Every structure is written in structure tokens, then in C-alpha cells.
Amino acid sequence: MAERDSNSWSVMIAGYAQNGGPHEALALFREMQISDVDIHGFTLASIVGVCGELGALDLGKWAHSYIDRKGVEIDVVLGNSLVDMYAKCGLLDEAHTSFQRMDEKDVFVWSTMIGGYAIHGYGEKALQVFADMISANVRPTCVTFTSMLYACSHSGLIDEGCRCFDSMRSEYGIEPQIEHYGCMIDLFCQAGCINEAHDFISSMSIEPNVVLWRTLLSACKASGHAKLGACISRKLLELNPKSGLELA
Template identity: 50%
Template structure:
């Protein structure tokens, strides 16, 4: 109306505002319509993509920046590192690290924190530690990132040790930091340490536990088999437990075969509507493991919707994405041939597919076929095809790895003499010589 829509300053402001409020599609439209784009515009849109969870779009935008000869600054590099962490794009993350060093940005505390986060999420915990130790100034986020890195790699004792070192260095933990250390204790079965941290959060730091903290404690107690104590923790909560807490307890019931308590927990889920679908899946797994398919109860939410399994692998800076059973990759024919060869060799060493977690009412032979083409198996086959012998294969999966793929990957690491680093929805798994760093506790 005022003829300002084409003004470059107005356009730049619109890109920034739209990106900050999550309207990245509108931000992109304004961005594409601009005749001139400064670094702030590129940075705003890239950061907006990252904050919206669109990591692939963020990487694509960065490639456009390079083609347009735009030199990134520290803000762009931090956003890029966050995207690399989401996708497990270690090669690109290493490039960013090297670029920052060459351009005098390596001492920036925000960039160093982003590097710690990126390396930890990409499975290179040693590099994360190196960056952390080299920092002259460490703030709360530095410590929290390192603690969270130890947590997702299942190194609970190191996470707790880092927490106490942080406190000893006079850095005051916040509620997010306590979530990280409690999650670390949960992943590693450190019950006493977790209880101690939960206590001092209230007594020493005056932080009122939120539902996320209670959720970590319920998971910690439940995973350790202390189901009654987990129930007592839920009853002590000043707020109503959410679906995540009930699903956590239900998963613990599955792990420890407590079907009766699991049935009671399942009844608490209908009030959460569609969110209860994954709880129905957990309950079905519990009954399937106990070979009681005919007794599976229903919570009346209809057939649970399953999120498609997706696994991502980076090769030479390019991201390759695989869905369960898909054949859209240009190398699909070779990938399936390689997967067939892998499965044959695994059967020679005693591998038998586990179909207890397959949630479909189909014949046994079809169930075997379903688990045989899970996305992580396709990604591993691609990695075996396209990487040199002895090179580690790194995979990021959006869901929790199933028991069959976990067992198969342990065997692959031994038979093919490969280290396989897999990040699933909950944590990292480092497969080496037939064993996994999680000690089958995930």
C-alpha cells in the first residue's frame, strides 16, 4: 500500500521477523524476491530453518550462499553446526571447524559451544572433549553441552563427574543442565547418583522440578526395575503426569515383563488421544515378547499410527536418506544386492531374524521380510558399498532401533570388521567387534 514492499531494508526486516516466528515459507518467499541480499538476510533465513527443524533446508541454503560468493560469519557457522548435529553431518561439521580456525573465529565461546554440541551429536565425542578442554572460558552452556554429550553416549559416570566439576568451578546449573545429568543417570542405570542430583536441585539450588525432571526420574527408576518406586514418584508429582511419563513407565514394564502393571498404565493413556498410539505399540511388544498375541488389550484409540523409520548417512558431504523398504535411491538395486549378501553372511554365523516387535497382522514370512528392510539396514548396506574397508559407518535414525536391527548390527560389526556408530531417537550405539556400547540397555 505504501510502496515499501520492494524496499531492501523492509524486505530484510521481513525475512528476519518471519524466520524468528517460524514462518520460514514466508521468509523464503520474501528472500527469493529480493534483488540484493546481505549477510544478515542469509543468516536470518538459515537460522530460521534450523529453529524450525528443517536442517536439510539449512544445508541447502548454505550451499546457495557458497555459490553466490557470500562469506559466512560466526552466526551462520553456529546455525550450520546446529544443522550438522541434527543430521549427523560430521564431514561438513569438520569443514566448519577448520574454516572457523582459518578465519580467526575459533576462540568464540558460542562457536565453541556449537562445536561441542555438533561433535557429540555426530558421534565424535573425543573431538567434543578436545574442543571443551581447549576452551579458555567455559560458560554454563559449555558444561551442559558436554554433560548432554556424555549422556547420549551412555557415559553416565562421566556425565555425573562433569556435573560435579562444573559445580566445583563455580558454575551454577540450571534446570536444563539437571535434565541432562538426570537423563545420563537414567541411560546408565545410576540410581543413587540420579536421586542425589534430584535432591540437590531442590535443596541446594531452589529449582522446582518440572515434568521433564520427574520424567527422567520415573525412567531412571523404571529402567532399574524399581517399578513401585517409579509409581511413588509419579504420585508425588505436584502436576498431572503427561503421556511421556506414562509411556516411560510402560516401557519399563515391558523391559521387566510386568504385564499386570503395564495393563494398568495402559488405561491411563486414552485421555491423551492420538499420543496414546505409541503406548499401544509398547504394550503389543510386551505381549509379543511373552508370546501372548491373543491377549493384547486395546486402549480404544484405533490402529496406532507409526512414524516411518528414516535413517541418514553422510558421504563426502552429501546426505543420503533411507526409509523402510524404499527403493528411491539411485543405487537401490546395488544396495539390496549388498543387503542380501550381508544377511546371508549373518545367517552363516547364527543370525535368526527376530520378529517379536513387528506390529502387523501378517504371516511370519512377511514379518521376516519387514525387519529385513528396516531403514538402518539399508543405510548400513550403502555404507559398506561406498566406504573403504575399515572406515567407520555413521548413521542417524529418527526412531529407537529395534531389537532385531540392534542384534544384526552387532554381528555386522564383527563379520565385516567395521565400527558402526548409530544415533537413534534415545541415544548413541557404538558397535564394535560384535558388541555395543549400550550393553543392550537402551
């Protein structure tokens, strides 16, 4: 192209950022800066997202400083990128501050904040954000519940996890998917509730996959449930006859 405006650069950067080319996106962004082209919110959202993916906190902080210095409007897309970047880099206070400063929050922003607390083991805080989300009349999605159940699993919140799972269908009409069942199996297994995990997997409304059965088998081995473990091993052999050597 003989001429490239900010939109041209932004589209190319976003293309790399969204298709597995984070380093290429950053390299192109540096070229954009050298070219002295105006940088707008769409570009910054892509760059901040890449910083979160790569853990490039210094560049992410620079981008945030640039946003504040230039008075760039923080819409839901850019705000979500900031929250996600800080959360992935482990700076949950900064993530929550960015979250709180947003004038408008859609379900993706709420889910991102919940997910940030979840991956770092702050189950109670994830639950509080979820409660605030419901109070704000924002309807949760499948992704929201995946983050919520993950938070409960990694914080040992069995009762809360069970209530959350049950509410998916009963309150929000969301049919649980395999990832939601996986979080519940992990929740029971991490808490040492092996029999409950087996009852749960046996009553699933969809066919449990090999990964779920393997999770339960590992928990059986770790907790000494030899008899149940042998039954699950036979089940795995039925599902995947080639797994015999791995189960030995």
C-alpha cells in the first residue's frame, strides 16, 4: 500500500493478534509507532490483549499509561483487554481497579474478572463478582459458568460449586457442556469426594469422555480407592482399547 492510515495498521495488527501471531503483532505495532500514525483504541485493545497472552507486563503498562495520557476512551473492548491483561499477569488489584473504572460492563467483562480470580485461586472473590453481576442484571453465559465452576474447584468450594452448577439449567436455561461437568468432577476429586464424583459422572446427561474418566481414575489411585479404580480402568478400556498400556 502506498499509504497506510491508522485503520490499515490496526486491522493488520488485529489479524496477527487474533490468529496466533502475537510477536508479529508487536513488531508491526513498533513499525506503526515509528511511522508516527495515530494510535486509537481498537489498536490498543489488540496490543493489550497480546501483552496478556505473552505476559509482557511492561508493555501492557505502557499501553495503559498511553491510554490515560492521551485520553483514549475505554470502551468495553479495550476495558476487557486491560482487565484480562492484568489478570493474566497476576496483578489482580490492577485488574479489579480497571474493572471498577469502566462505565459500561458487558457479560464478557464480568466473566473476564471472574475468570481472573478463578485462575489464581480466589474463589470467594470470584463468587462476590458473580453476585454483583447478577445484581447488575447481567445474564451469565456458558463461559461465565465455566469460570465460576473453575473457581469453586480450585478453592474447594463444594456447596457453592454444586449450587452454581444446578442454577445453570434451573435459573438460566443453560445446558451444561462437557467443560462444566469436567469442573465438577475436578471439584469432587480435589476435595477427596471420590464416590460423589463417581455418582456425578454416572448421572451425566451427556456421555462422559475419556478425560473425565481419567480424572476420576487418577483420584482413585491417589486416595486408595482400588476397587473403584479397577472398574474405571475397565471402562476406559472399553472406550479406548489402545489405552491398556497407559493404565497398567
